[in-house]
Amino acid sequence: MNIMSELHAGVGAGVAALVLAFMPAAAIAQTEAVPRYDAEAFYATTSYSLGSAAGHVFNAETGHLLISSDETGVFNAYALDPATGERTALTSSDANATFAVSWFPADGRALVTADQGGNELNHVYVRELDGSLQDLTPGENVKASFAGWSADGSQFWLMTNERDPAAFDLYAYDATSYERELVFENTTAFEPGSISPDGRYLALVRNRTSADSDIFLADLNEADAEPALITEHEGNIAYSAYTFTPDSSALVYATNEHGEFNQAWTYDLETSERAALIEADWDVMYVSYSPSGNYRVHAINEDGRTAVTLLDTRTGDAVELSGLPDGDLGGVRFSRDETTIALGVSSSTSPADIYTADLESGETTRLTSALNPAIDEAHLVGAQIVRFESFDGLEIPGILYVPHGADGENPVPALVWVHGGPGGQSRAGYSAAIQHLVNHGYAVYAANNRGSSGYGKTFYHLDDRRHGEEDLRDIVAAGDWLREQDWVRDDAVGVIGGSYGGYITAAALTFHPEAFDVGINIFGVTNWVRTLESIPPWWASFREALYDEMGDPATDAERHRAISPLFHADNIVRPMLVIQGANDPRVLQVESDELVEAARANGATVEYVIFPDEGHGFLRRENRITASNAYVDFLDTYLSGDGE
Numbered sequence: 001m002n003i004m005s006e007l008h009a010g011v012g013a014g015v016a017a018l019v020l021a022f023m024p025a026a027a028i029a030q031t032e033a034v035p036r037y038d039a040e041a042f043y044a045t046t047s048y049s050l051g052s053a054a055g056h057v058f059n060a061e062t063g064h065l066l067i068s069s070d071e072t073g074v075f076n077a078y079a080l081d082p083a084t085g086e087r088t089a090l091t092s093s094d095a096n097a098t099f100a101v102s103w104f105p106a107d108g109r110a111l112v113t114a115d116q117g118g119n120e121l122n123h124v125y126v127r128e129l130d131g132s133l134q135d136l137t138p139g140e141n142v143k144a145s146f147a148g149w150s151a152d153g154s155q156f157w158l159m160t161n162e163r164d165p166a167a168f169d170l171y172a173y174d175a176t177s178y179e180r181e182l183v184f185e186n187t188t189a190f191e192p193g194s195i196s197p198d199g200r201y202l203a204l205v206r207n208r209t210s211a212d213s214d215i216f217l218a219d220l221n222e223a224d225a226e227p228a229l230i231t232e233h234e235g236n237i238a239y240s241a242y243t244f245t246p247d248s249s250a251l252v253y254a255t256n257e258h259g260e261f262n263q264a265w266t267y268d269l270e271t272s273e274r275a276a277l278i279e280a281d282w283d284v285m286y287v288s289y290s291p292s293g294n295y296r297v298h299a300i301n302e303d304g305r306t307a308v309t310l311l312d313t314r315t316g317d318a319v320e321l322s323g324l325p326d327g328d329l330g331g332v333r334f335s336r337d338e339t340t341i342a343l344g345v346s347s348s349t350s351p352a353d354i355y356t357a358d359l360e361s362g363e364t365t366r367l368t369s370a371l372n373p374a375i376d377e378a379h380l381v382g383a384q385i386v387r388f389e390s391f392d393g394l395e396i397p398g399i400l401y402v403p404h405g406a407d408g409e410n411p412v413p414a415l416v417w418v419h420g421g422p423g424g425q426s427r428a429g430y431s432a433a434i435q436h437l438v439n440h441g442y443a444v445y446a447a448n449n450r451g452s453s454g455y456g457k458t459f460y461h462l463d464d465r466r467h468g469e470e471d472l473r474d475i476v477a478a479g480d481w482l483r484e485q486d487w488v489r490d491d492a493v494g495v496i497g498g499s500y501g502g503y504i505t506a507a508a509l510t511f512h513p514e515a516f517d518v519g520i521n522i523f524g525v526t527n528w529v530r531t532l533e534s535i536p537p538w539w540a541s542f543r544e545a546l547y548d549e550m551g552d553p554a555t556d557a558e559r560h561r562a563i564s565p566l567f568h569a570d571n572i573v574r575p576m577l578v579i580q581g582a583n584d585p586r587v588l589q590v591e592s593d594e595l596v597e598a599a600r601a602n603g604a605t606v607e608y609v610i611f612p613d614e615g616h617g618f619l620r621r622e623n624r625i626t627a628s629n630a631y632v633d634f635l636d637t638y639l640s641g642d643g644e
Helices: 015-020 027-031 039-043 432-439 457-463 470-484 500-511 528-533 537-550 557-563 565-571 589-601 621-638
Strands: 048-050 065-069 076-080 087-089 098-103 110-114 123-127 133-135 144-149 155-164 167-174 180-184 191-195 201-207 213-219 239-244 250-255 263-268 274-278 283-289 295-302 305-312 328-334 340-347 350-358 364-366 384-389 395-401 412-418 443-447 488-498 519-522 576-581 606-611
Touching (some): 039 432, 039 621, 048 098, 048 340, 048 350, 191 239, 201 239, 201 537, 384 470, 412 470, 412 500, 470 488, 500 565, 519 621, 576 589
Parallel strands (some): 576 606
Antiparallel strands (some): 065 098, 123 133, 144 155, 201 213, 340 350, 395 443
């Protein structure tokens, strides 16, 4: 569980062998100069994503795909013609990011979702045939989400916290009148999961600690029945729900009961028997099915990359697709007749593009071109999986990006990139911000410090109630490792991160003030006492688990104060850039305000950028461009020395 995502024993061979396995990416520089592209070029790259896996992505009347895109600079919903690749805007917001959810089963109406300026209070809307939007979940301080369609298409389910800000109830909405009925009142603040296709069962998760959780089943046909525990166990075992089988006979769930990694198991709803479904040496990320069950899709998190298998359940054979570029597959969605799928394909040098594939022939068709055509993909840098030994000998994995032309004769400045979380993971995928930095001459090493997900439960829990200690020392050790490389300038190594990564950045500058030459803190926690006392009410379902991992503010306030950069800002001596969204509900703006004021009072150089129309993560293209330019300008001035 990634408790504060964006606040998603070591493995592998020996370190010496791994260090020898990568080389700086100098090939292009030997034959031609790599041009420097501005931030506008990288963010002219367009983001595309398909509608919800629980919804209908193929239009029943036209076959058009329901997608989200930020081609105007703000995310909106579009209909994508699979024959021509042409897109028709369904929404036209110029303020709030609006995301596609699902077509209605029998016509061209669509469900979409949007919050208000990044406050994370999403509402669900119907986009009517005339283009108007109707809010299905109105109200102040209401957060809602889509949960799926009934098998006959007569109703859909939404979850909303309107009754109790800390709990999400389940409502069934009539697909014609939009009249609704409460089908599950979540009085104990469970974390709701999947609904069985027949509409009878709702899977619920209770997170006791960050290492221990349970699954309950609510029988929606029995209004007064209490949810039944189906994962009774002893000790620390984590359970969560993936999906139900298409015939509603079994729940497919995740468990790490049988080893270090999450496996997929089934629970028979009639007999209560359990059986292994998917076992791997890495975490099973998700499992889904085609409506009939003739196909199953599952993904494995293989060392920071996504390996997807599309299985024909009738033959047991994997479906082979031709014509796809190298990269990670994601977002597989089936047409109504199951002859075609839509999917996304991305890599570290190419953002996700949408393809369709014929399931009989395996032939694929590309429908979008996400990378700005002004950028030559050969000028971008591929991700390399690299490990190093930390201060105590623990092997730390990470994703390395080395600028073209960097070598022992041409060393470059470098950055340690810290992911969000705690418990997130840096993965090998496209990042406009990272590619912009690398293109401007900065090597980036995205370290997966202890406590990161994806490397087994032992590694994941090594930082429990020790945040700001060994995990921070891993990041410092990553900086030391970079300085040891002959293609890195040992006088120019910085640290950058967002959310929890922003906290680690600020903590590095505070508690290891000489370890890095600069730091970029992107909406990072600076006062854990305040943050843990002011978490959003809709986090109630995993508050106990959060406190188990981070410490309860009622009893651990002294430790929280000790690891909070704000209370020790007089240690900060190196230049720092702080980026903050004014509407952030997780890391309040006051966190950054106070740190900036305290560090400046100490005489430190601090630059500060606030976005009045963003929350926890930036959804408006113009703001992402401004932030990315701020990173490079700051680094050019204070790290590489190229600034004026």
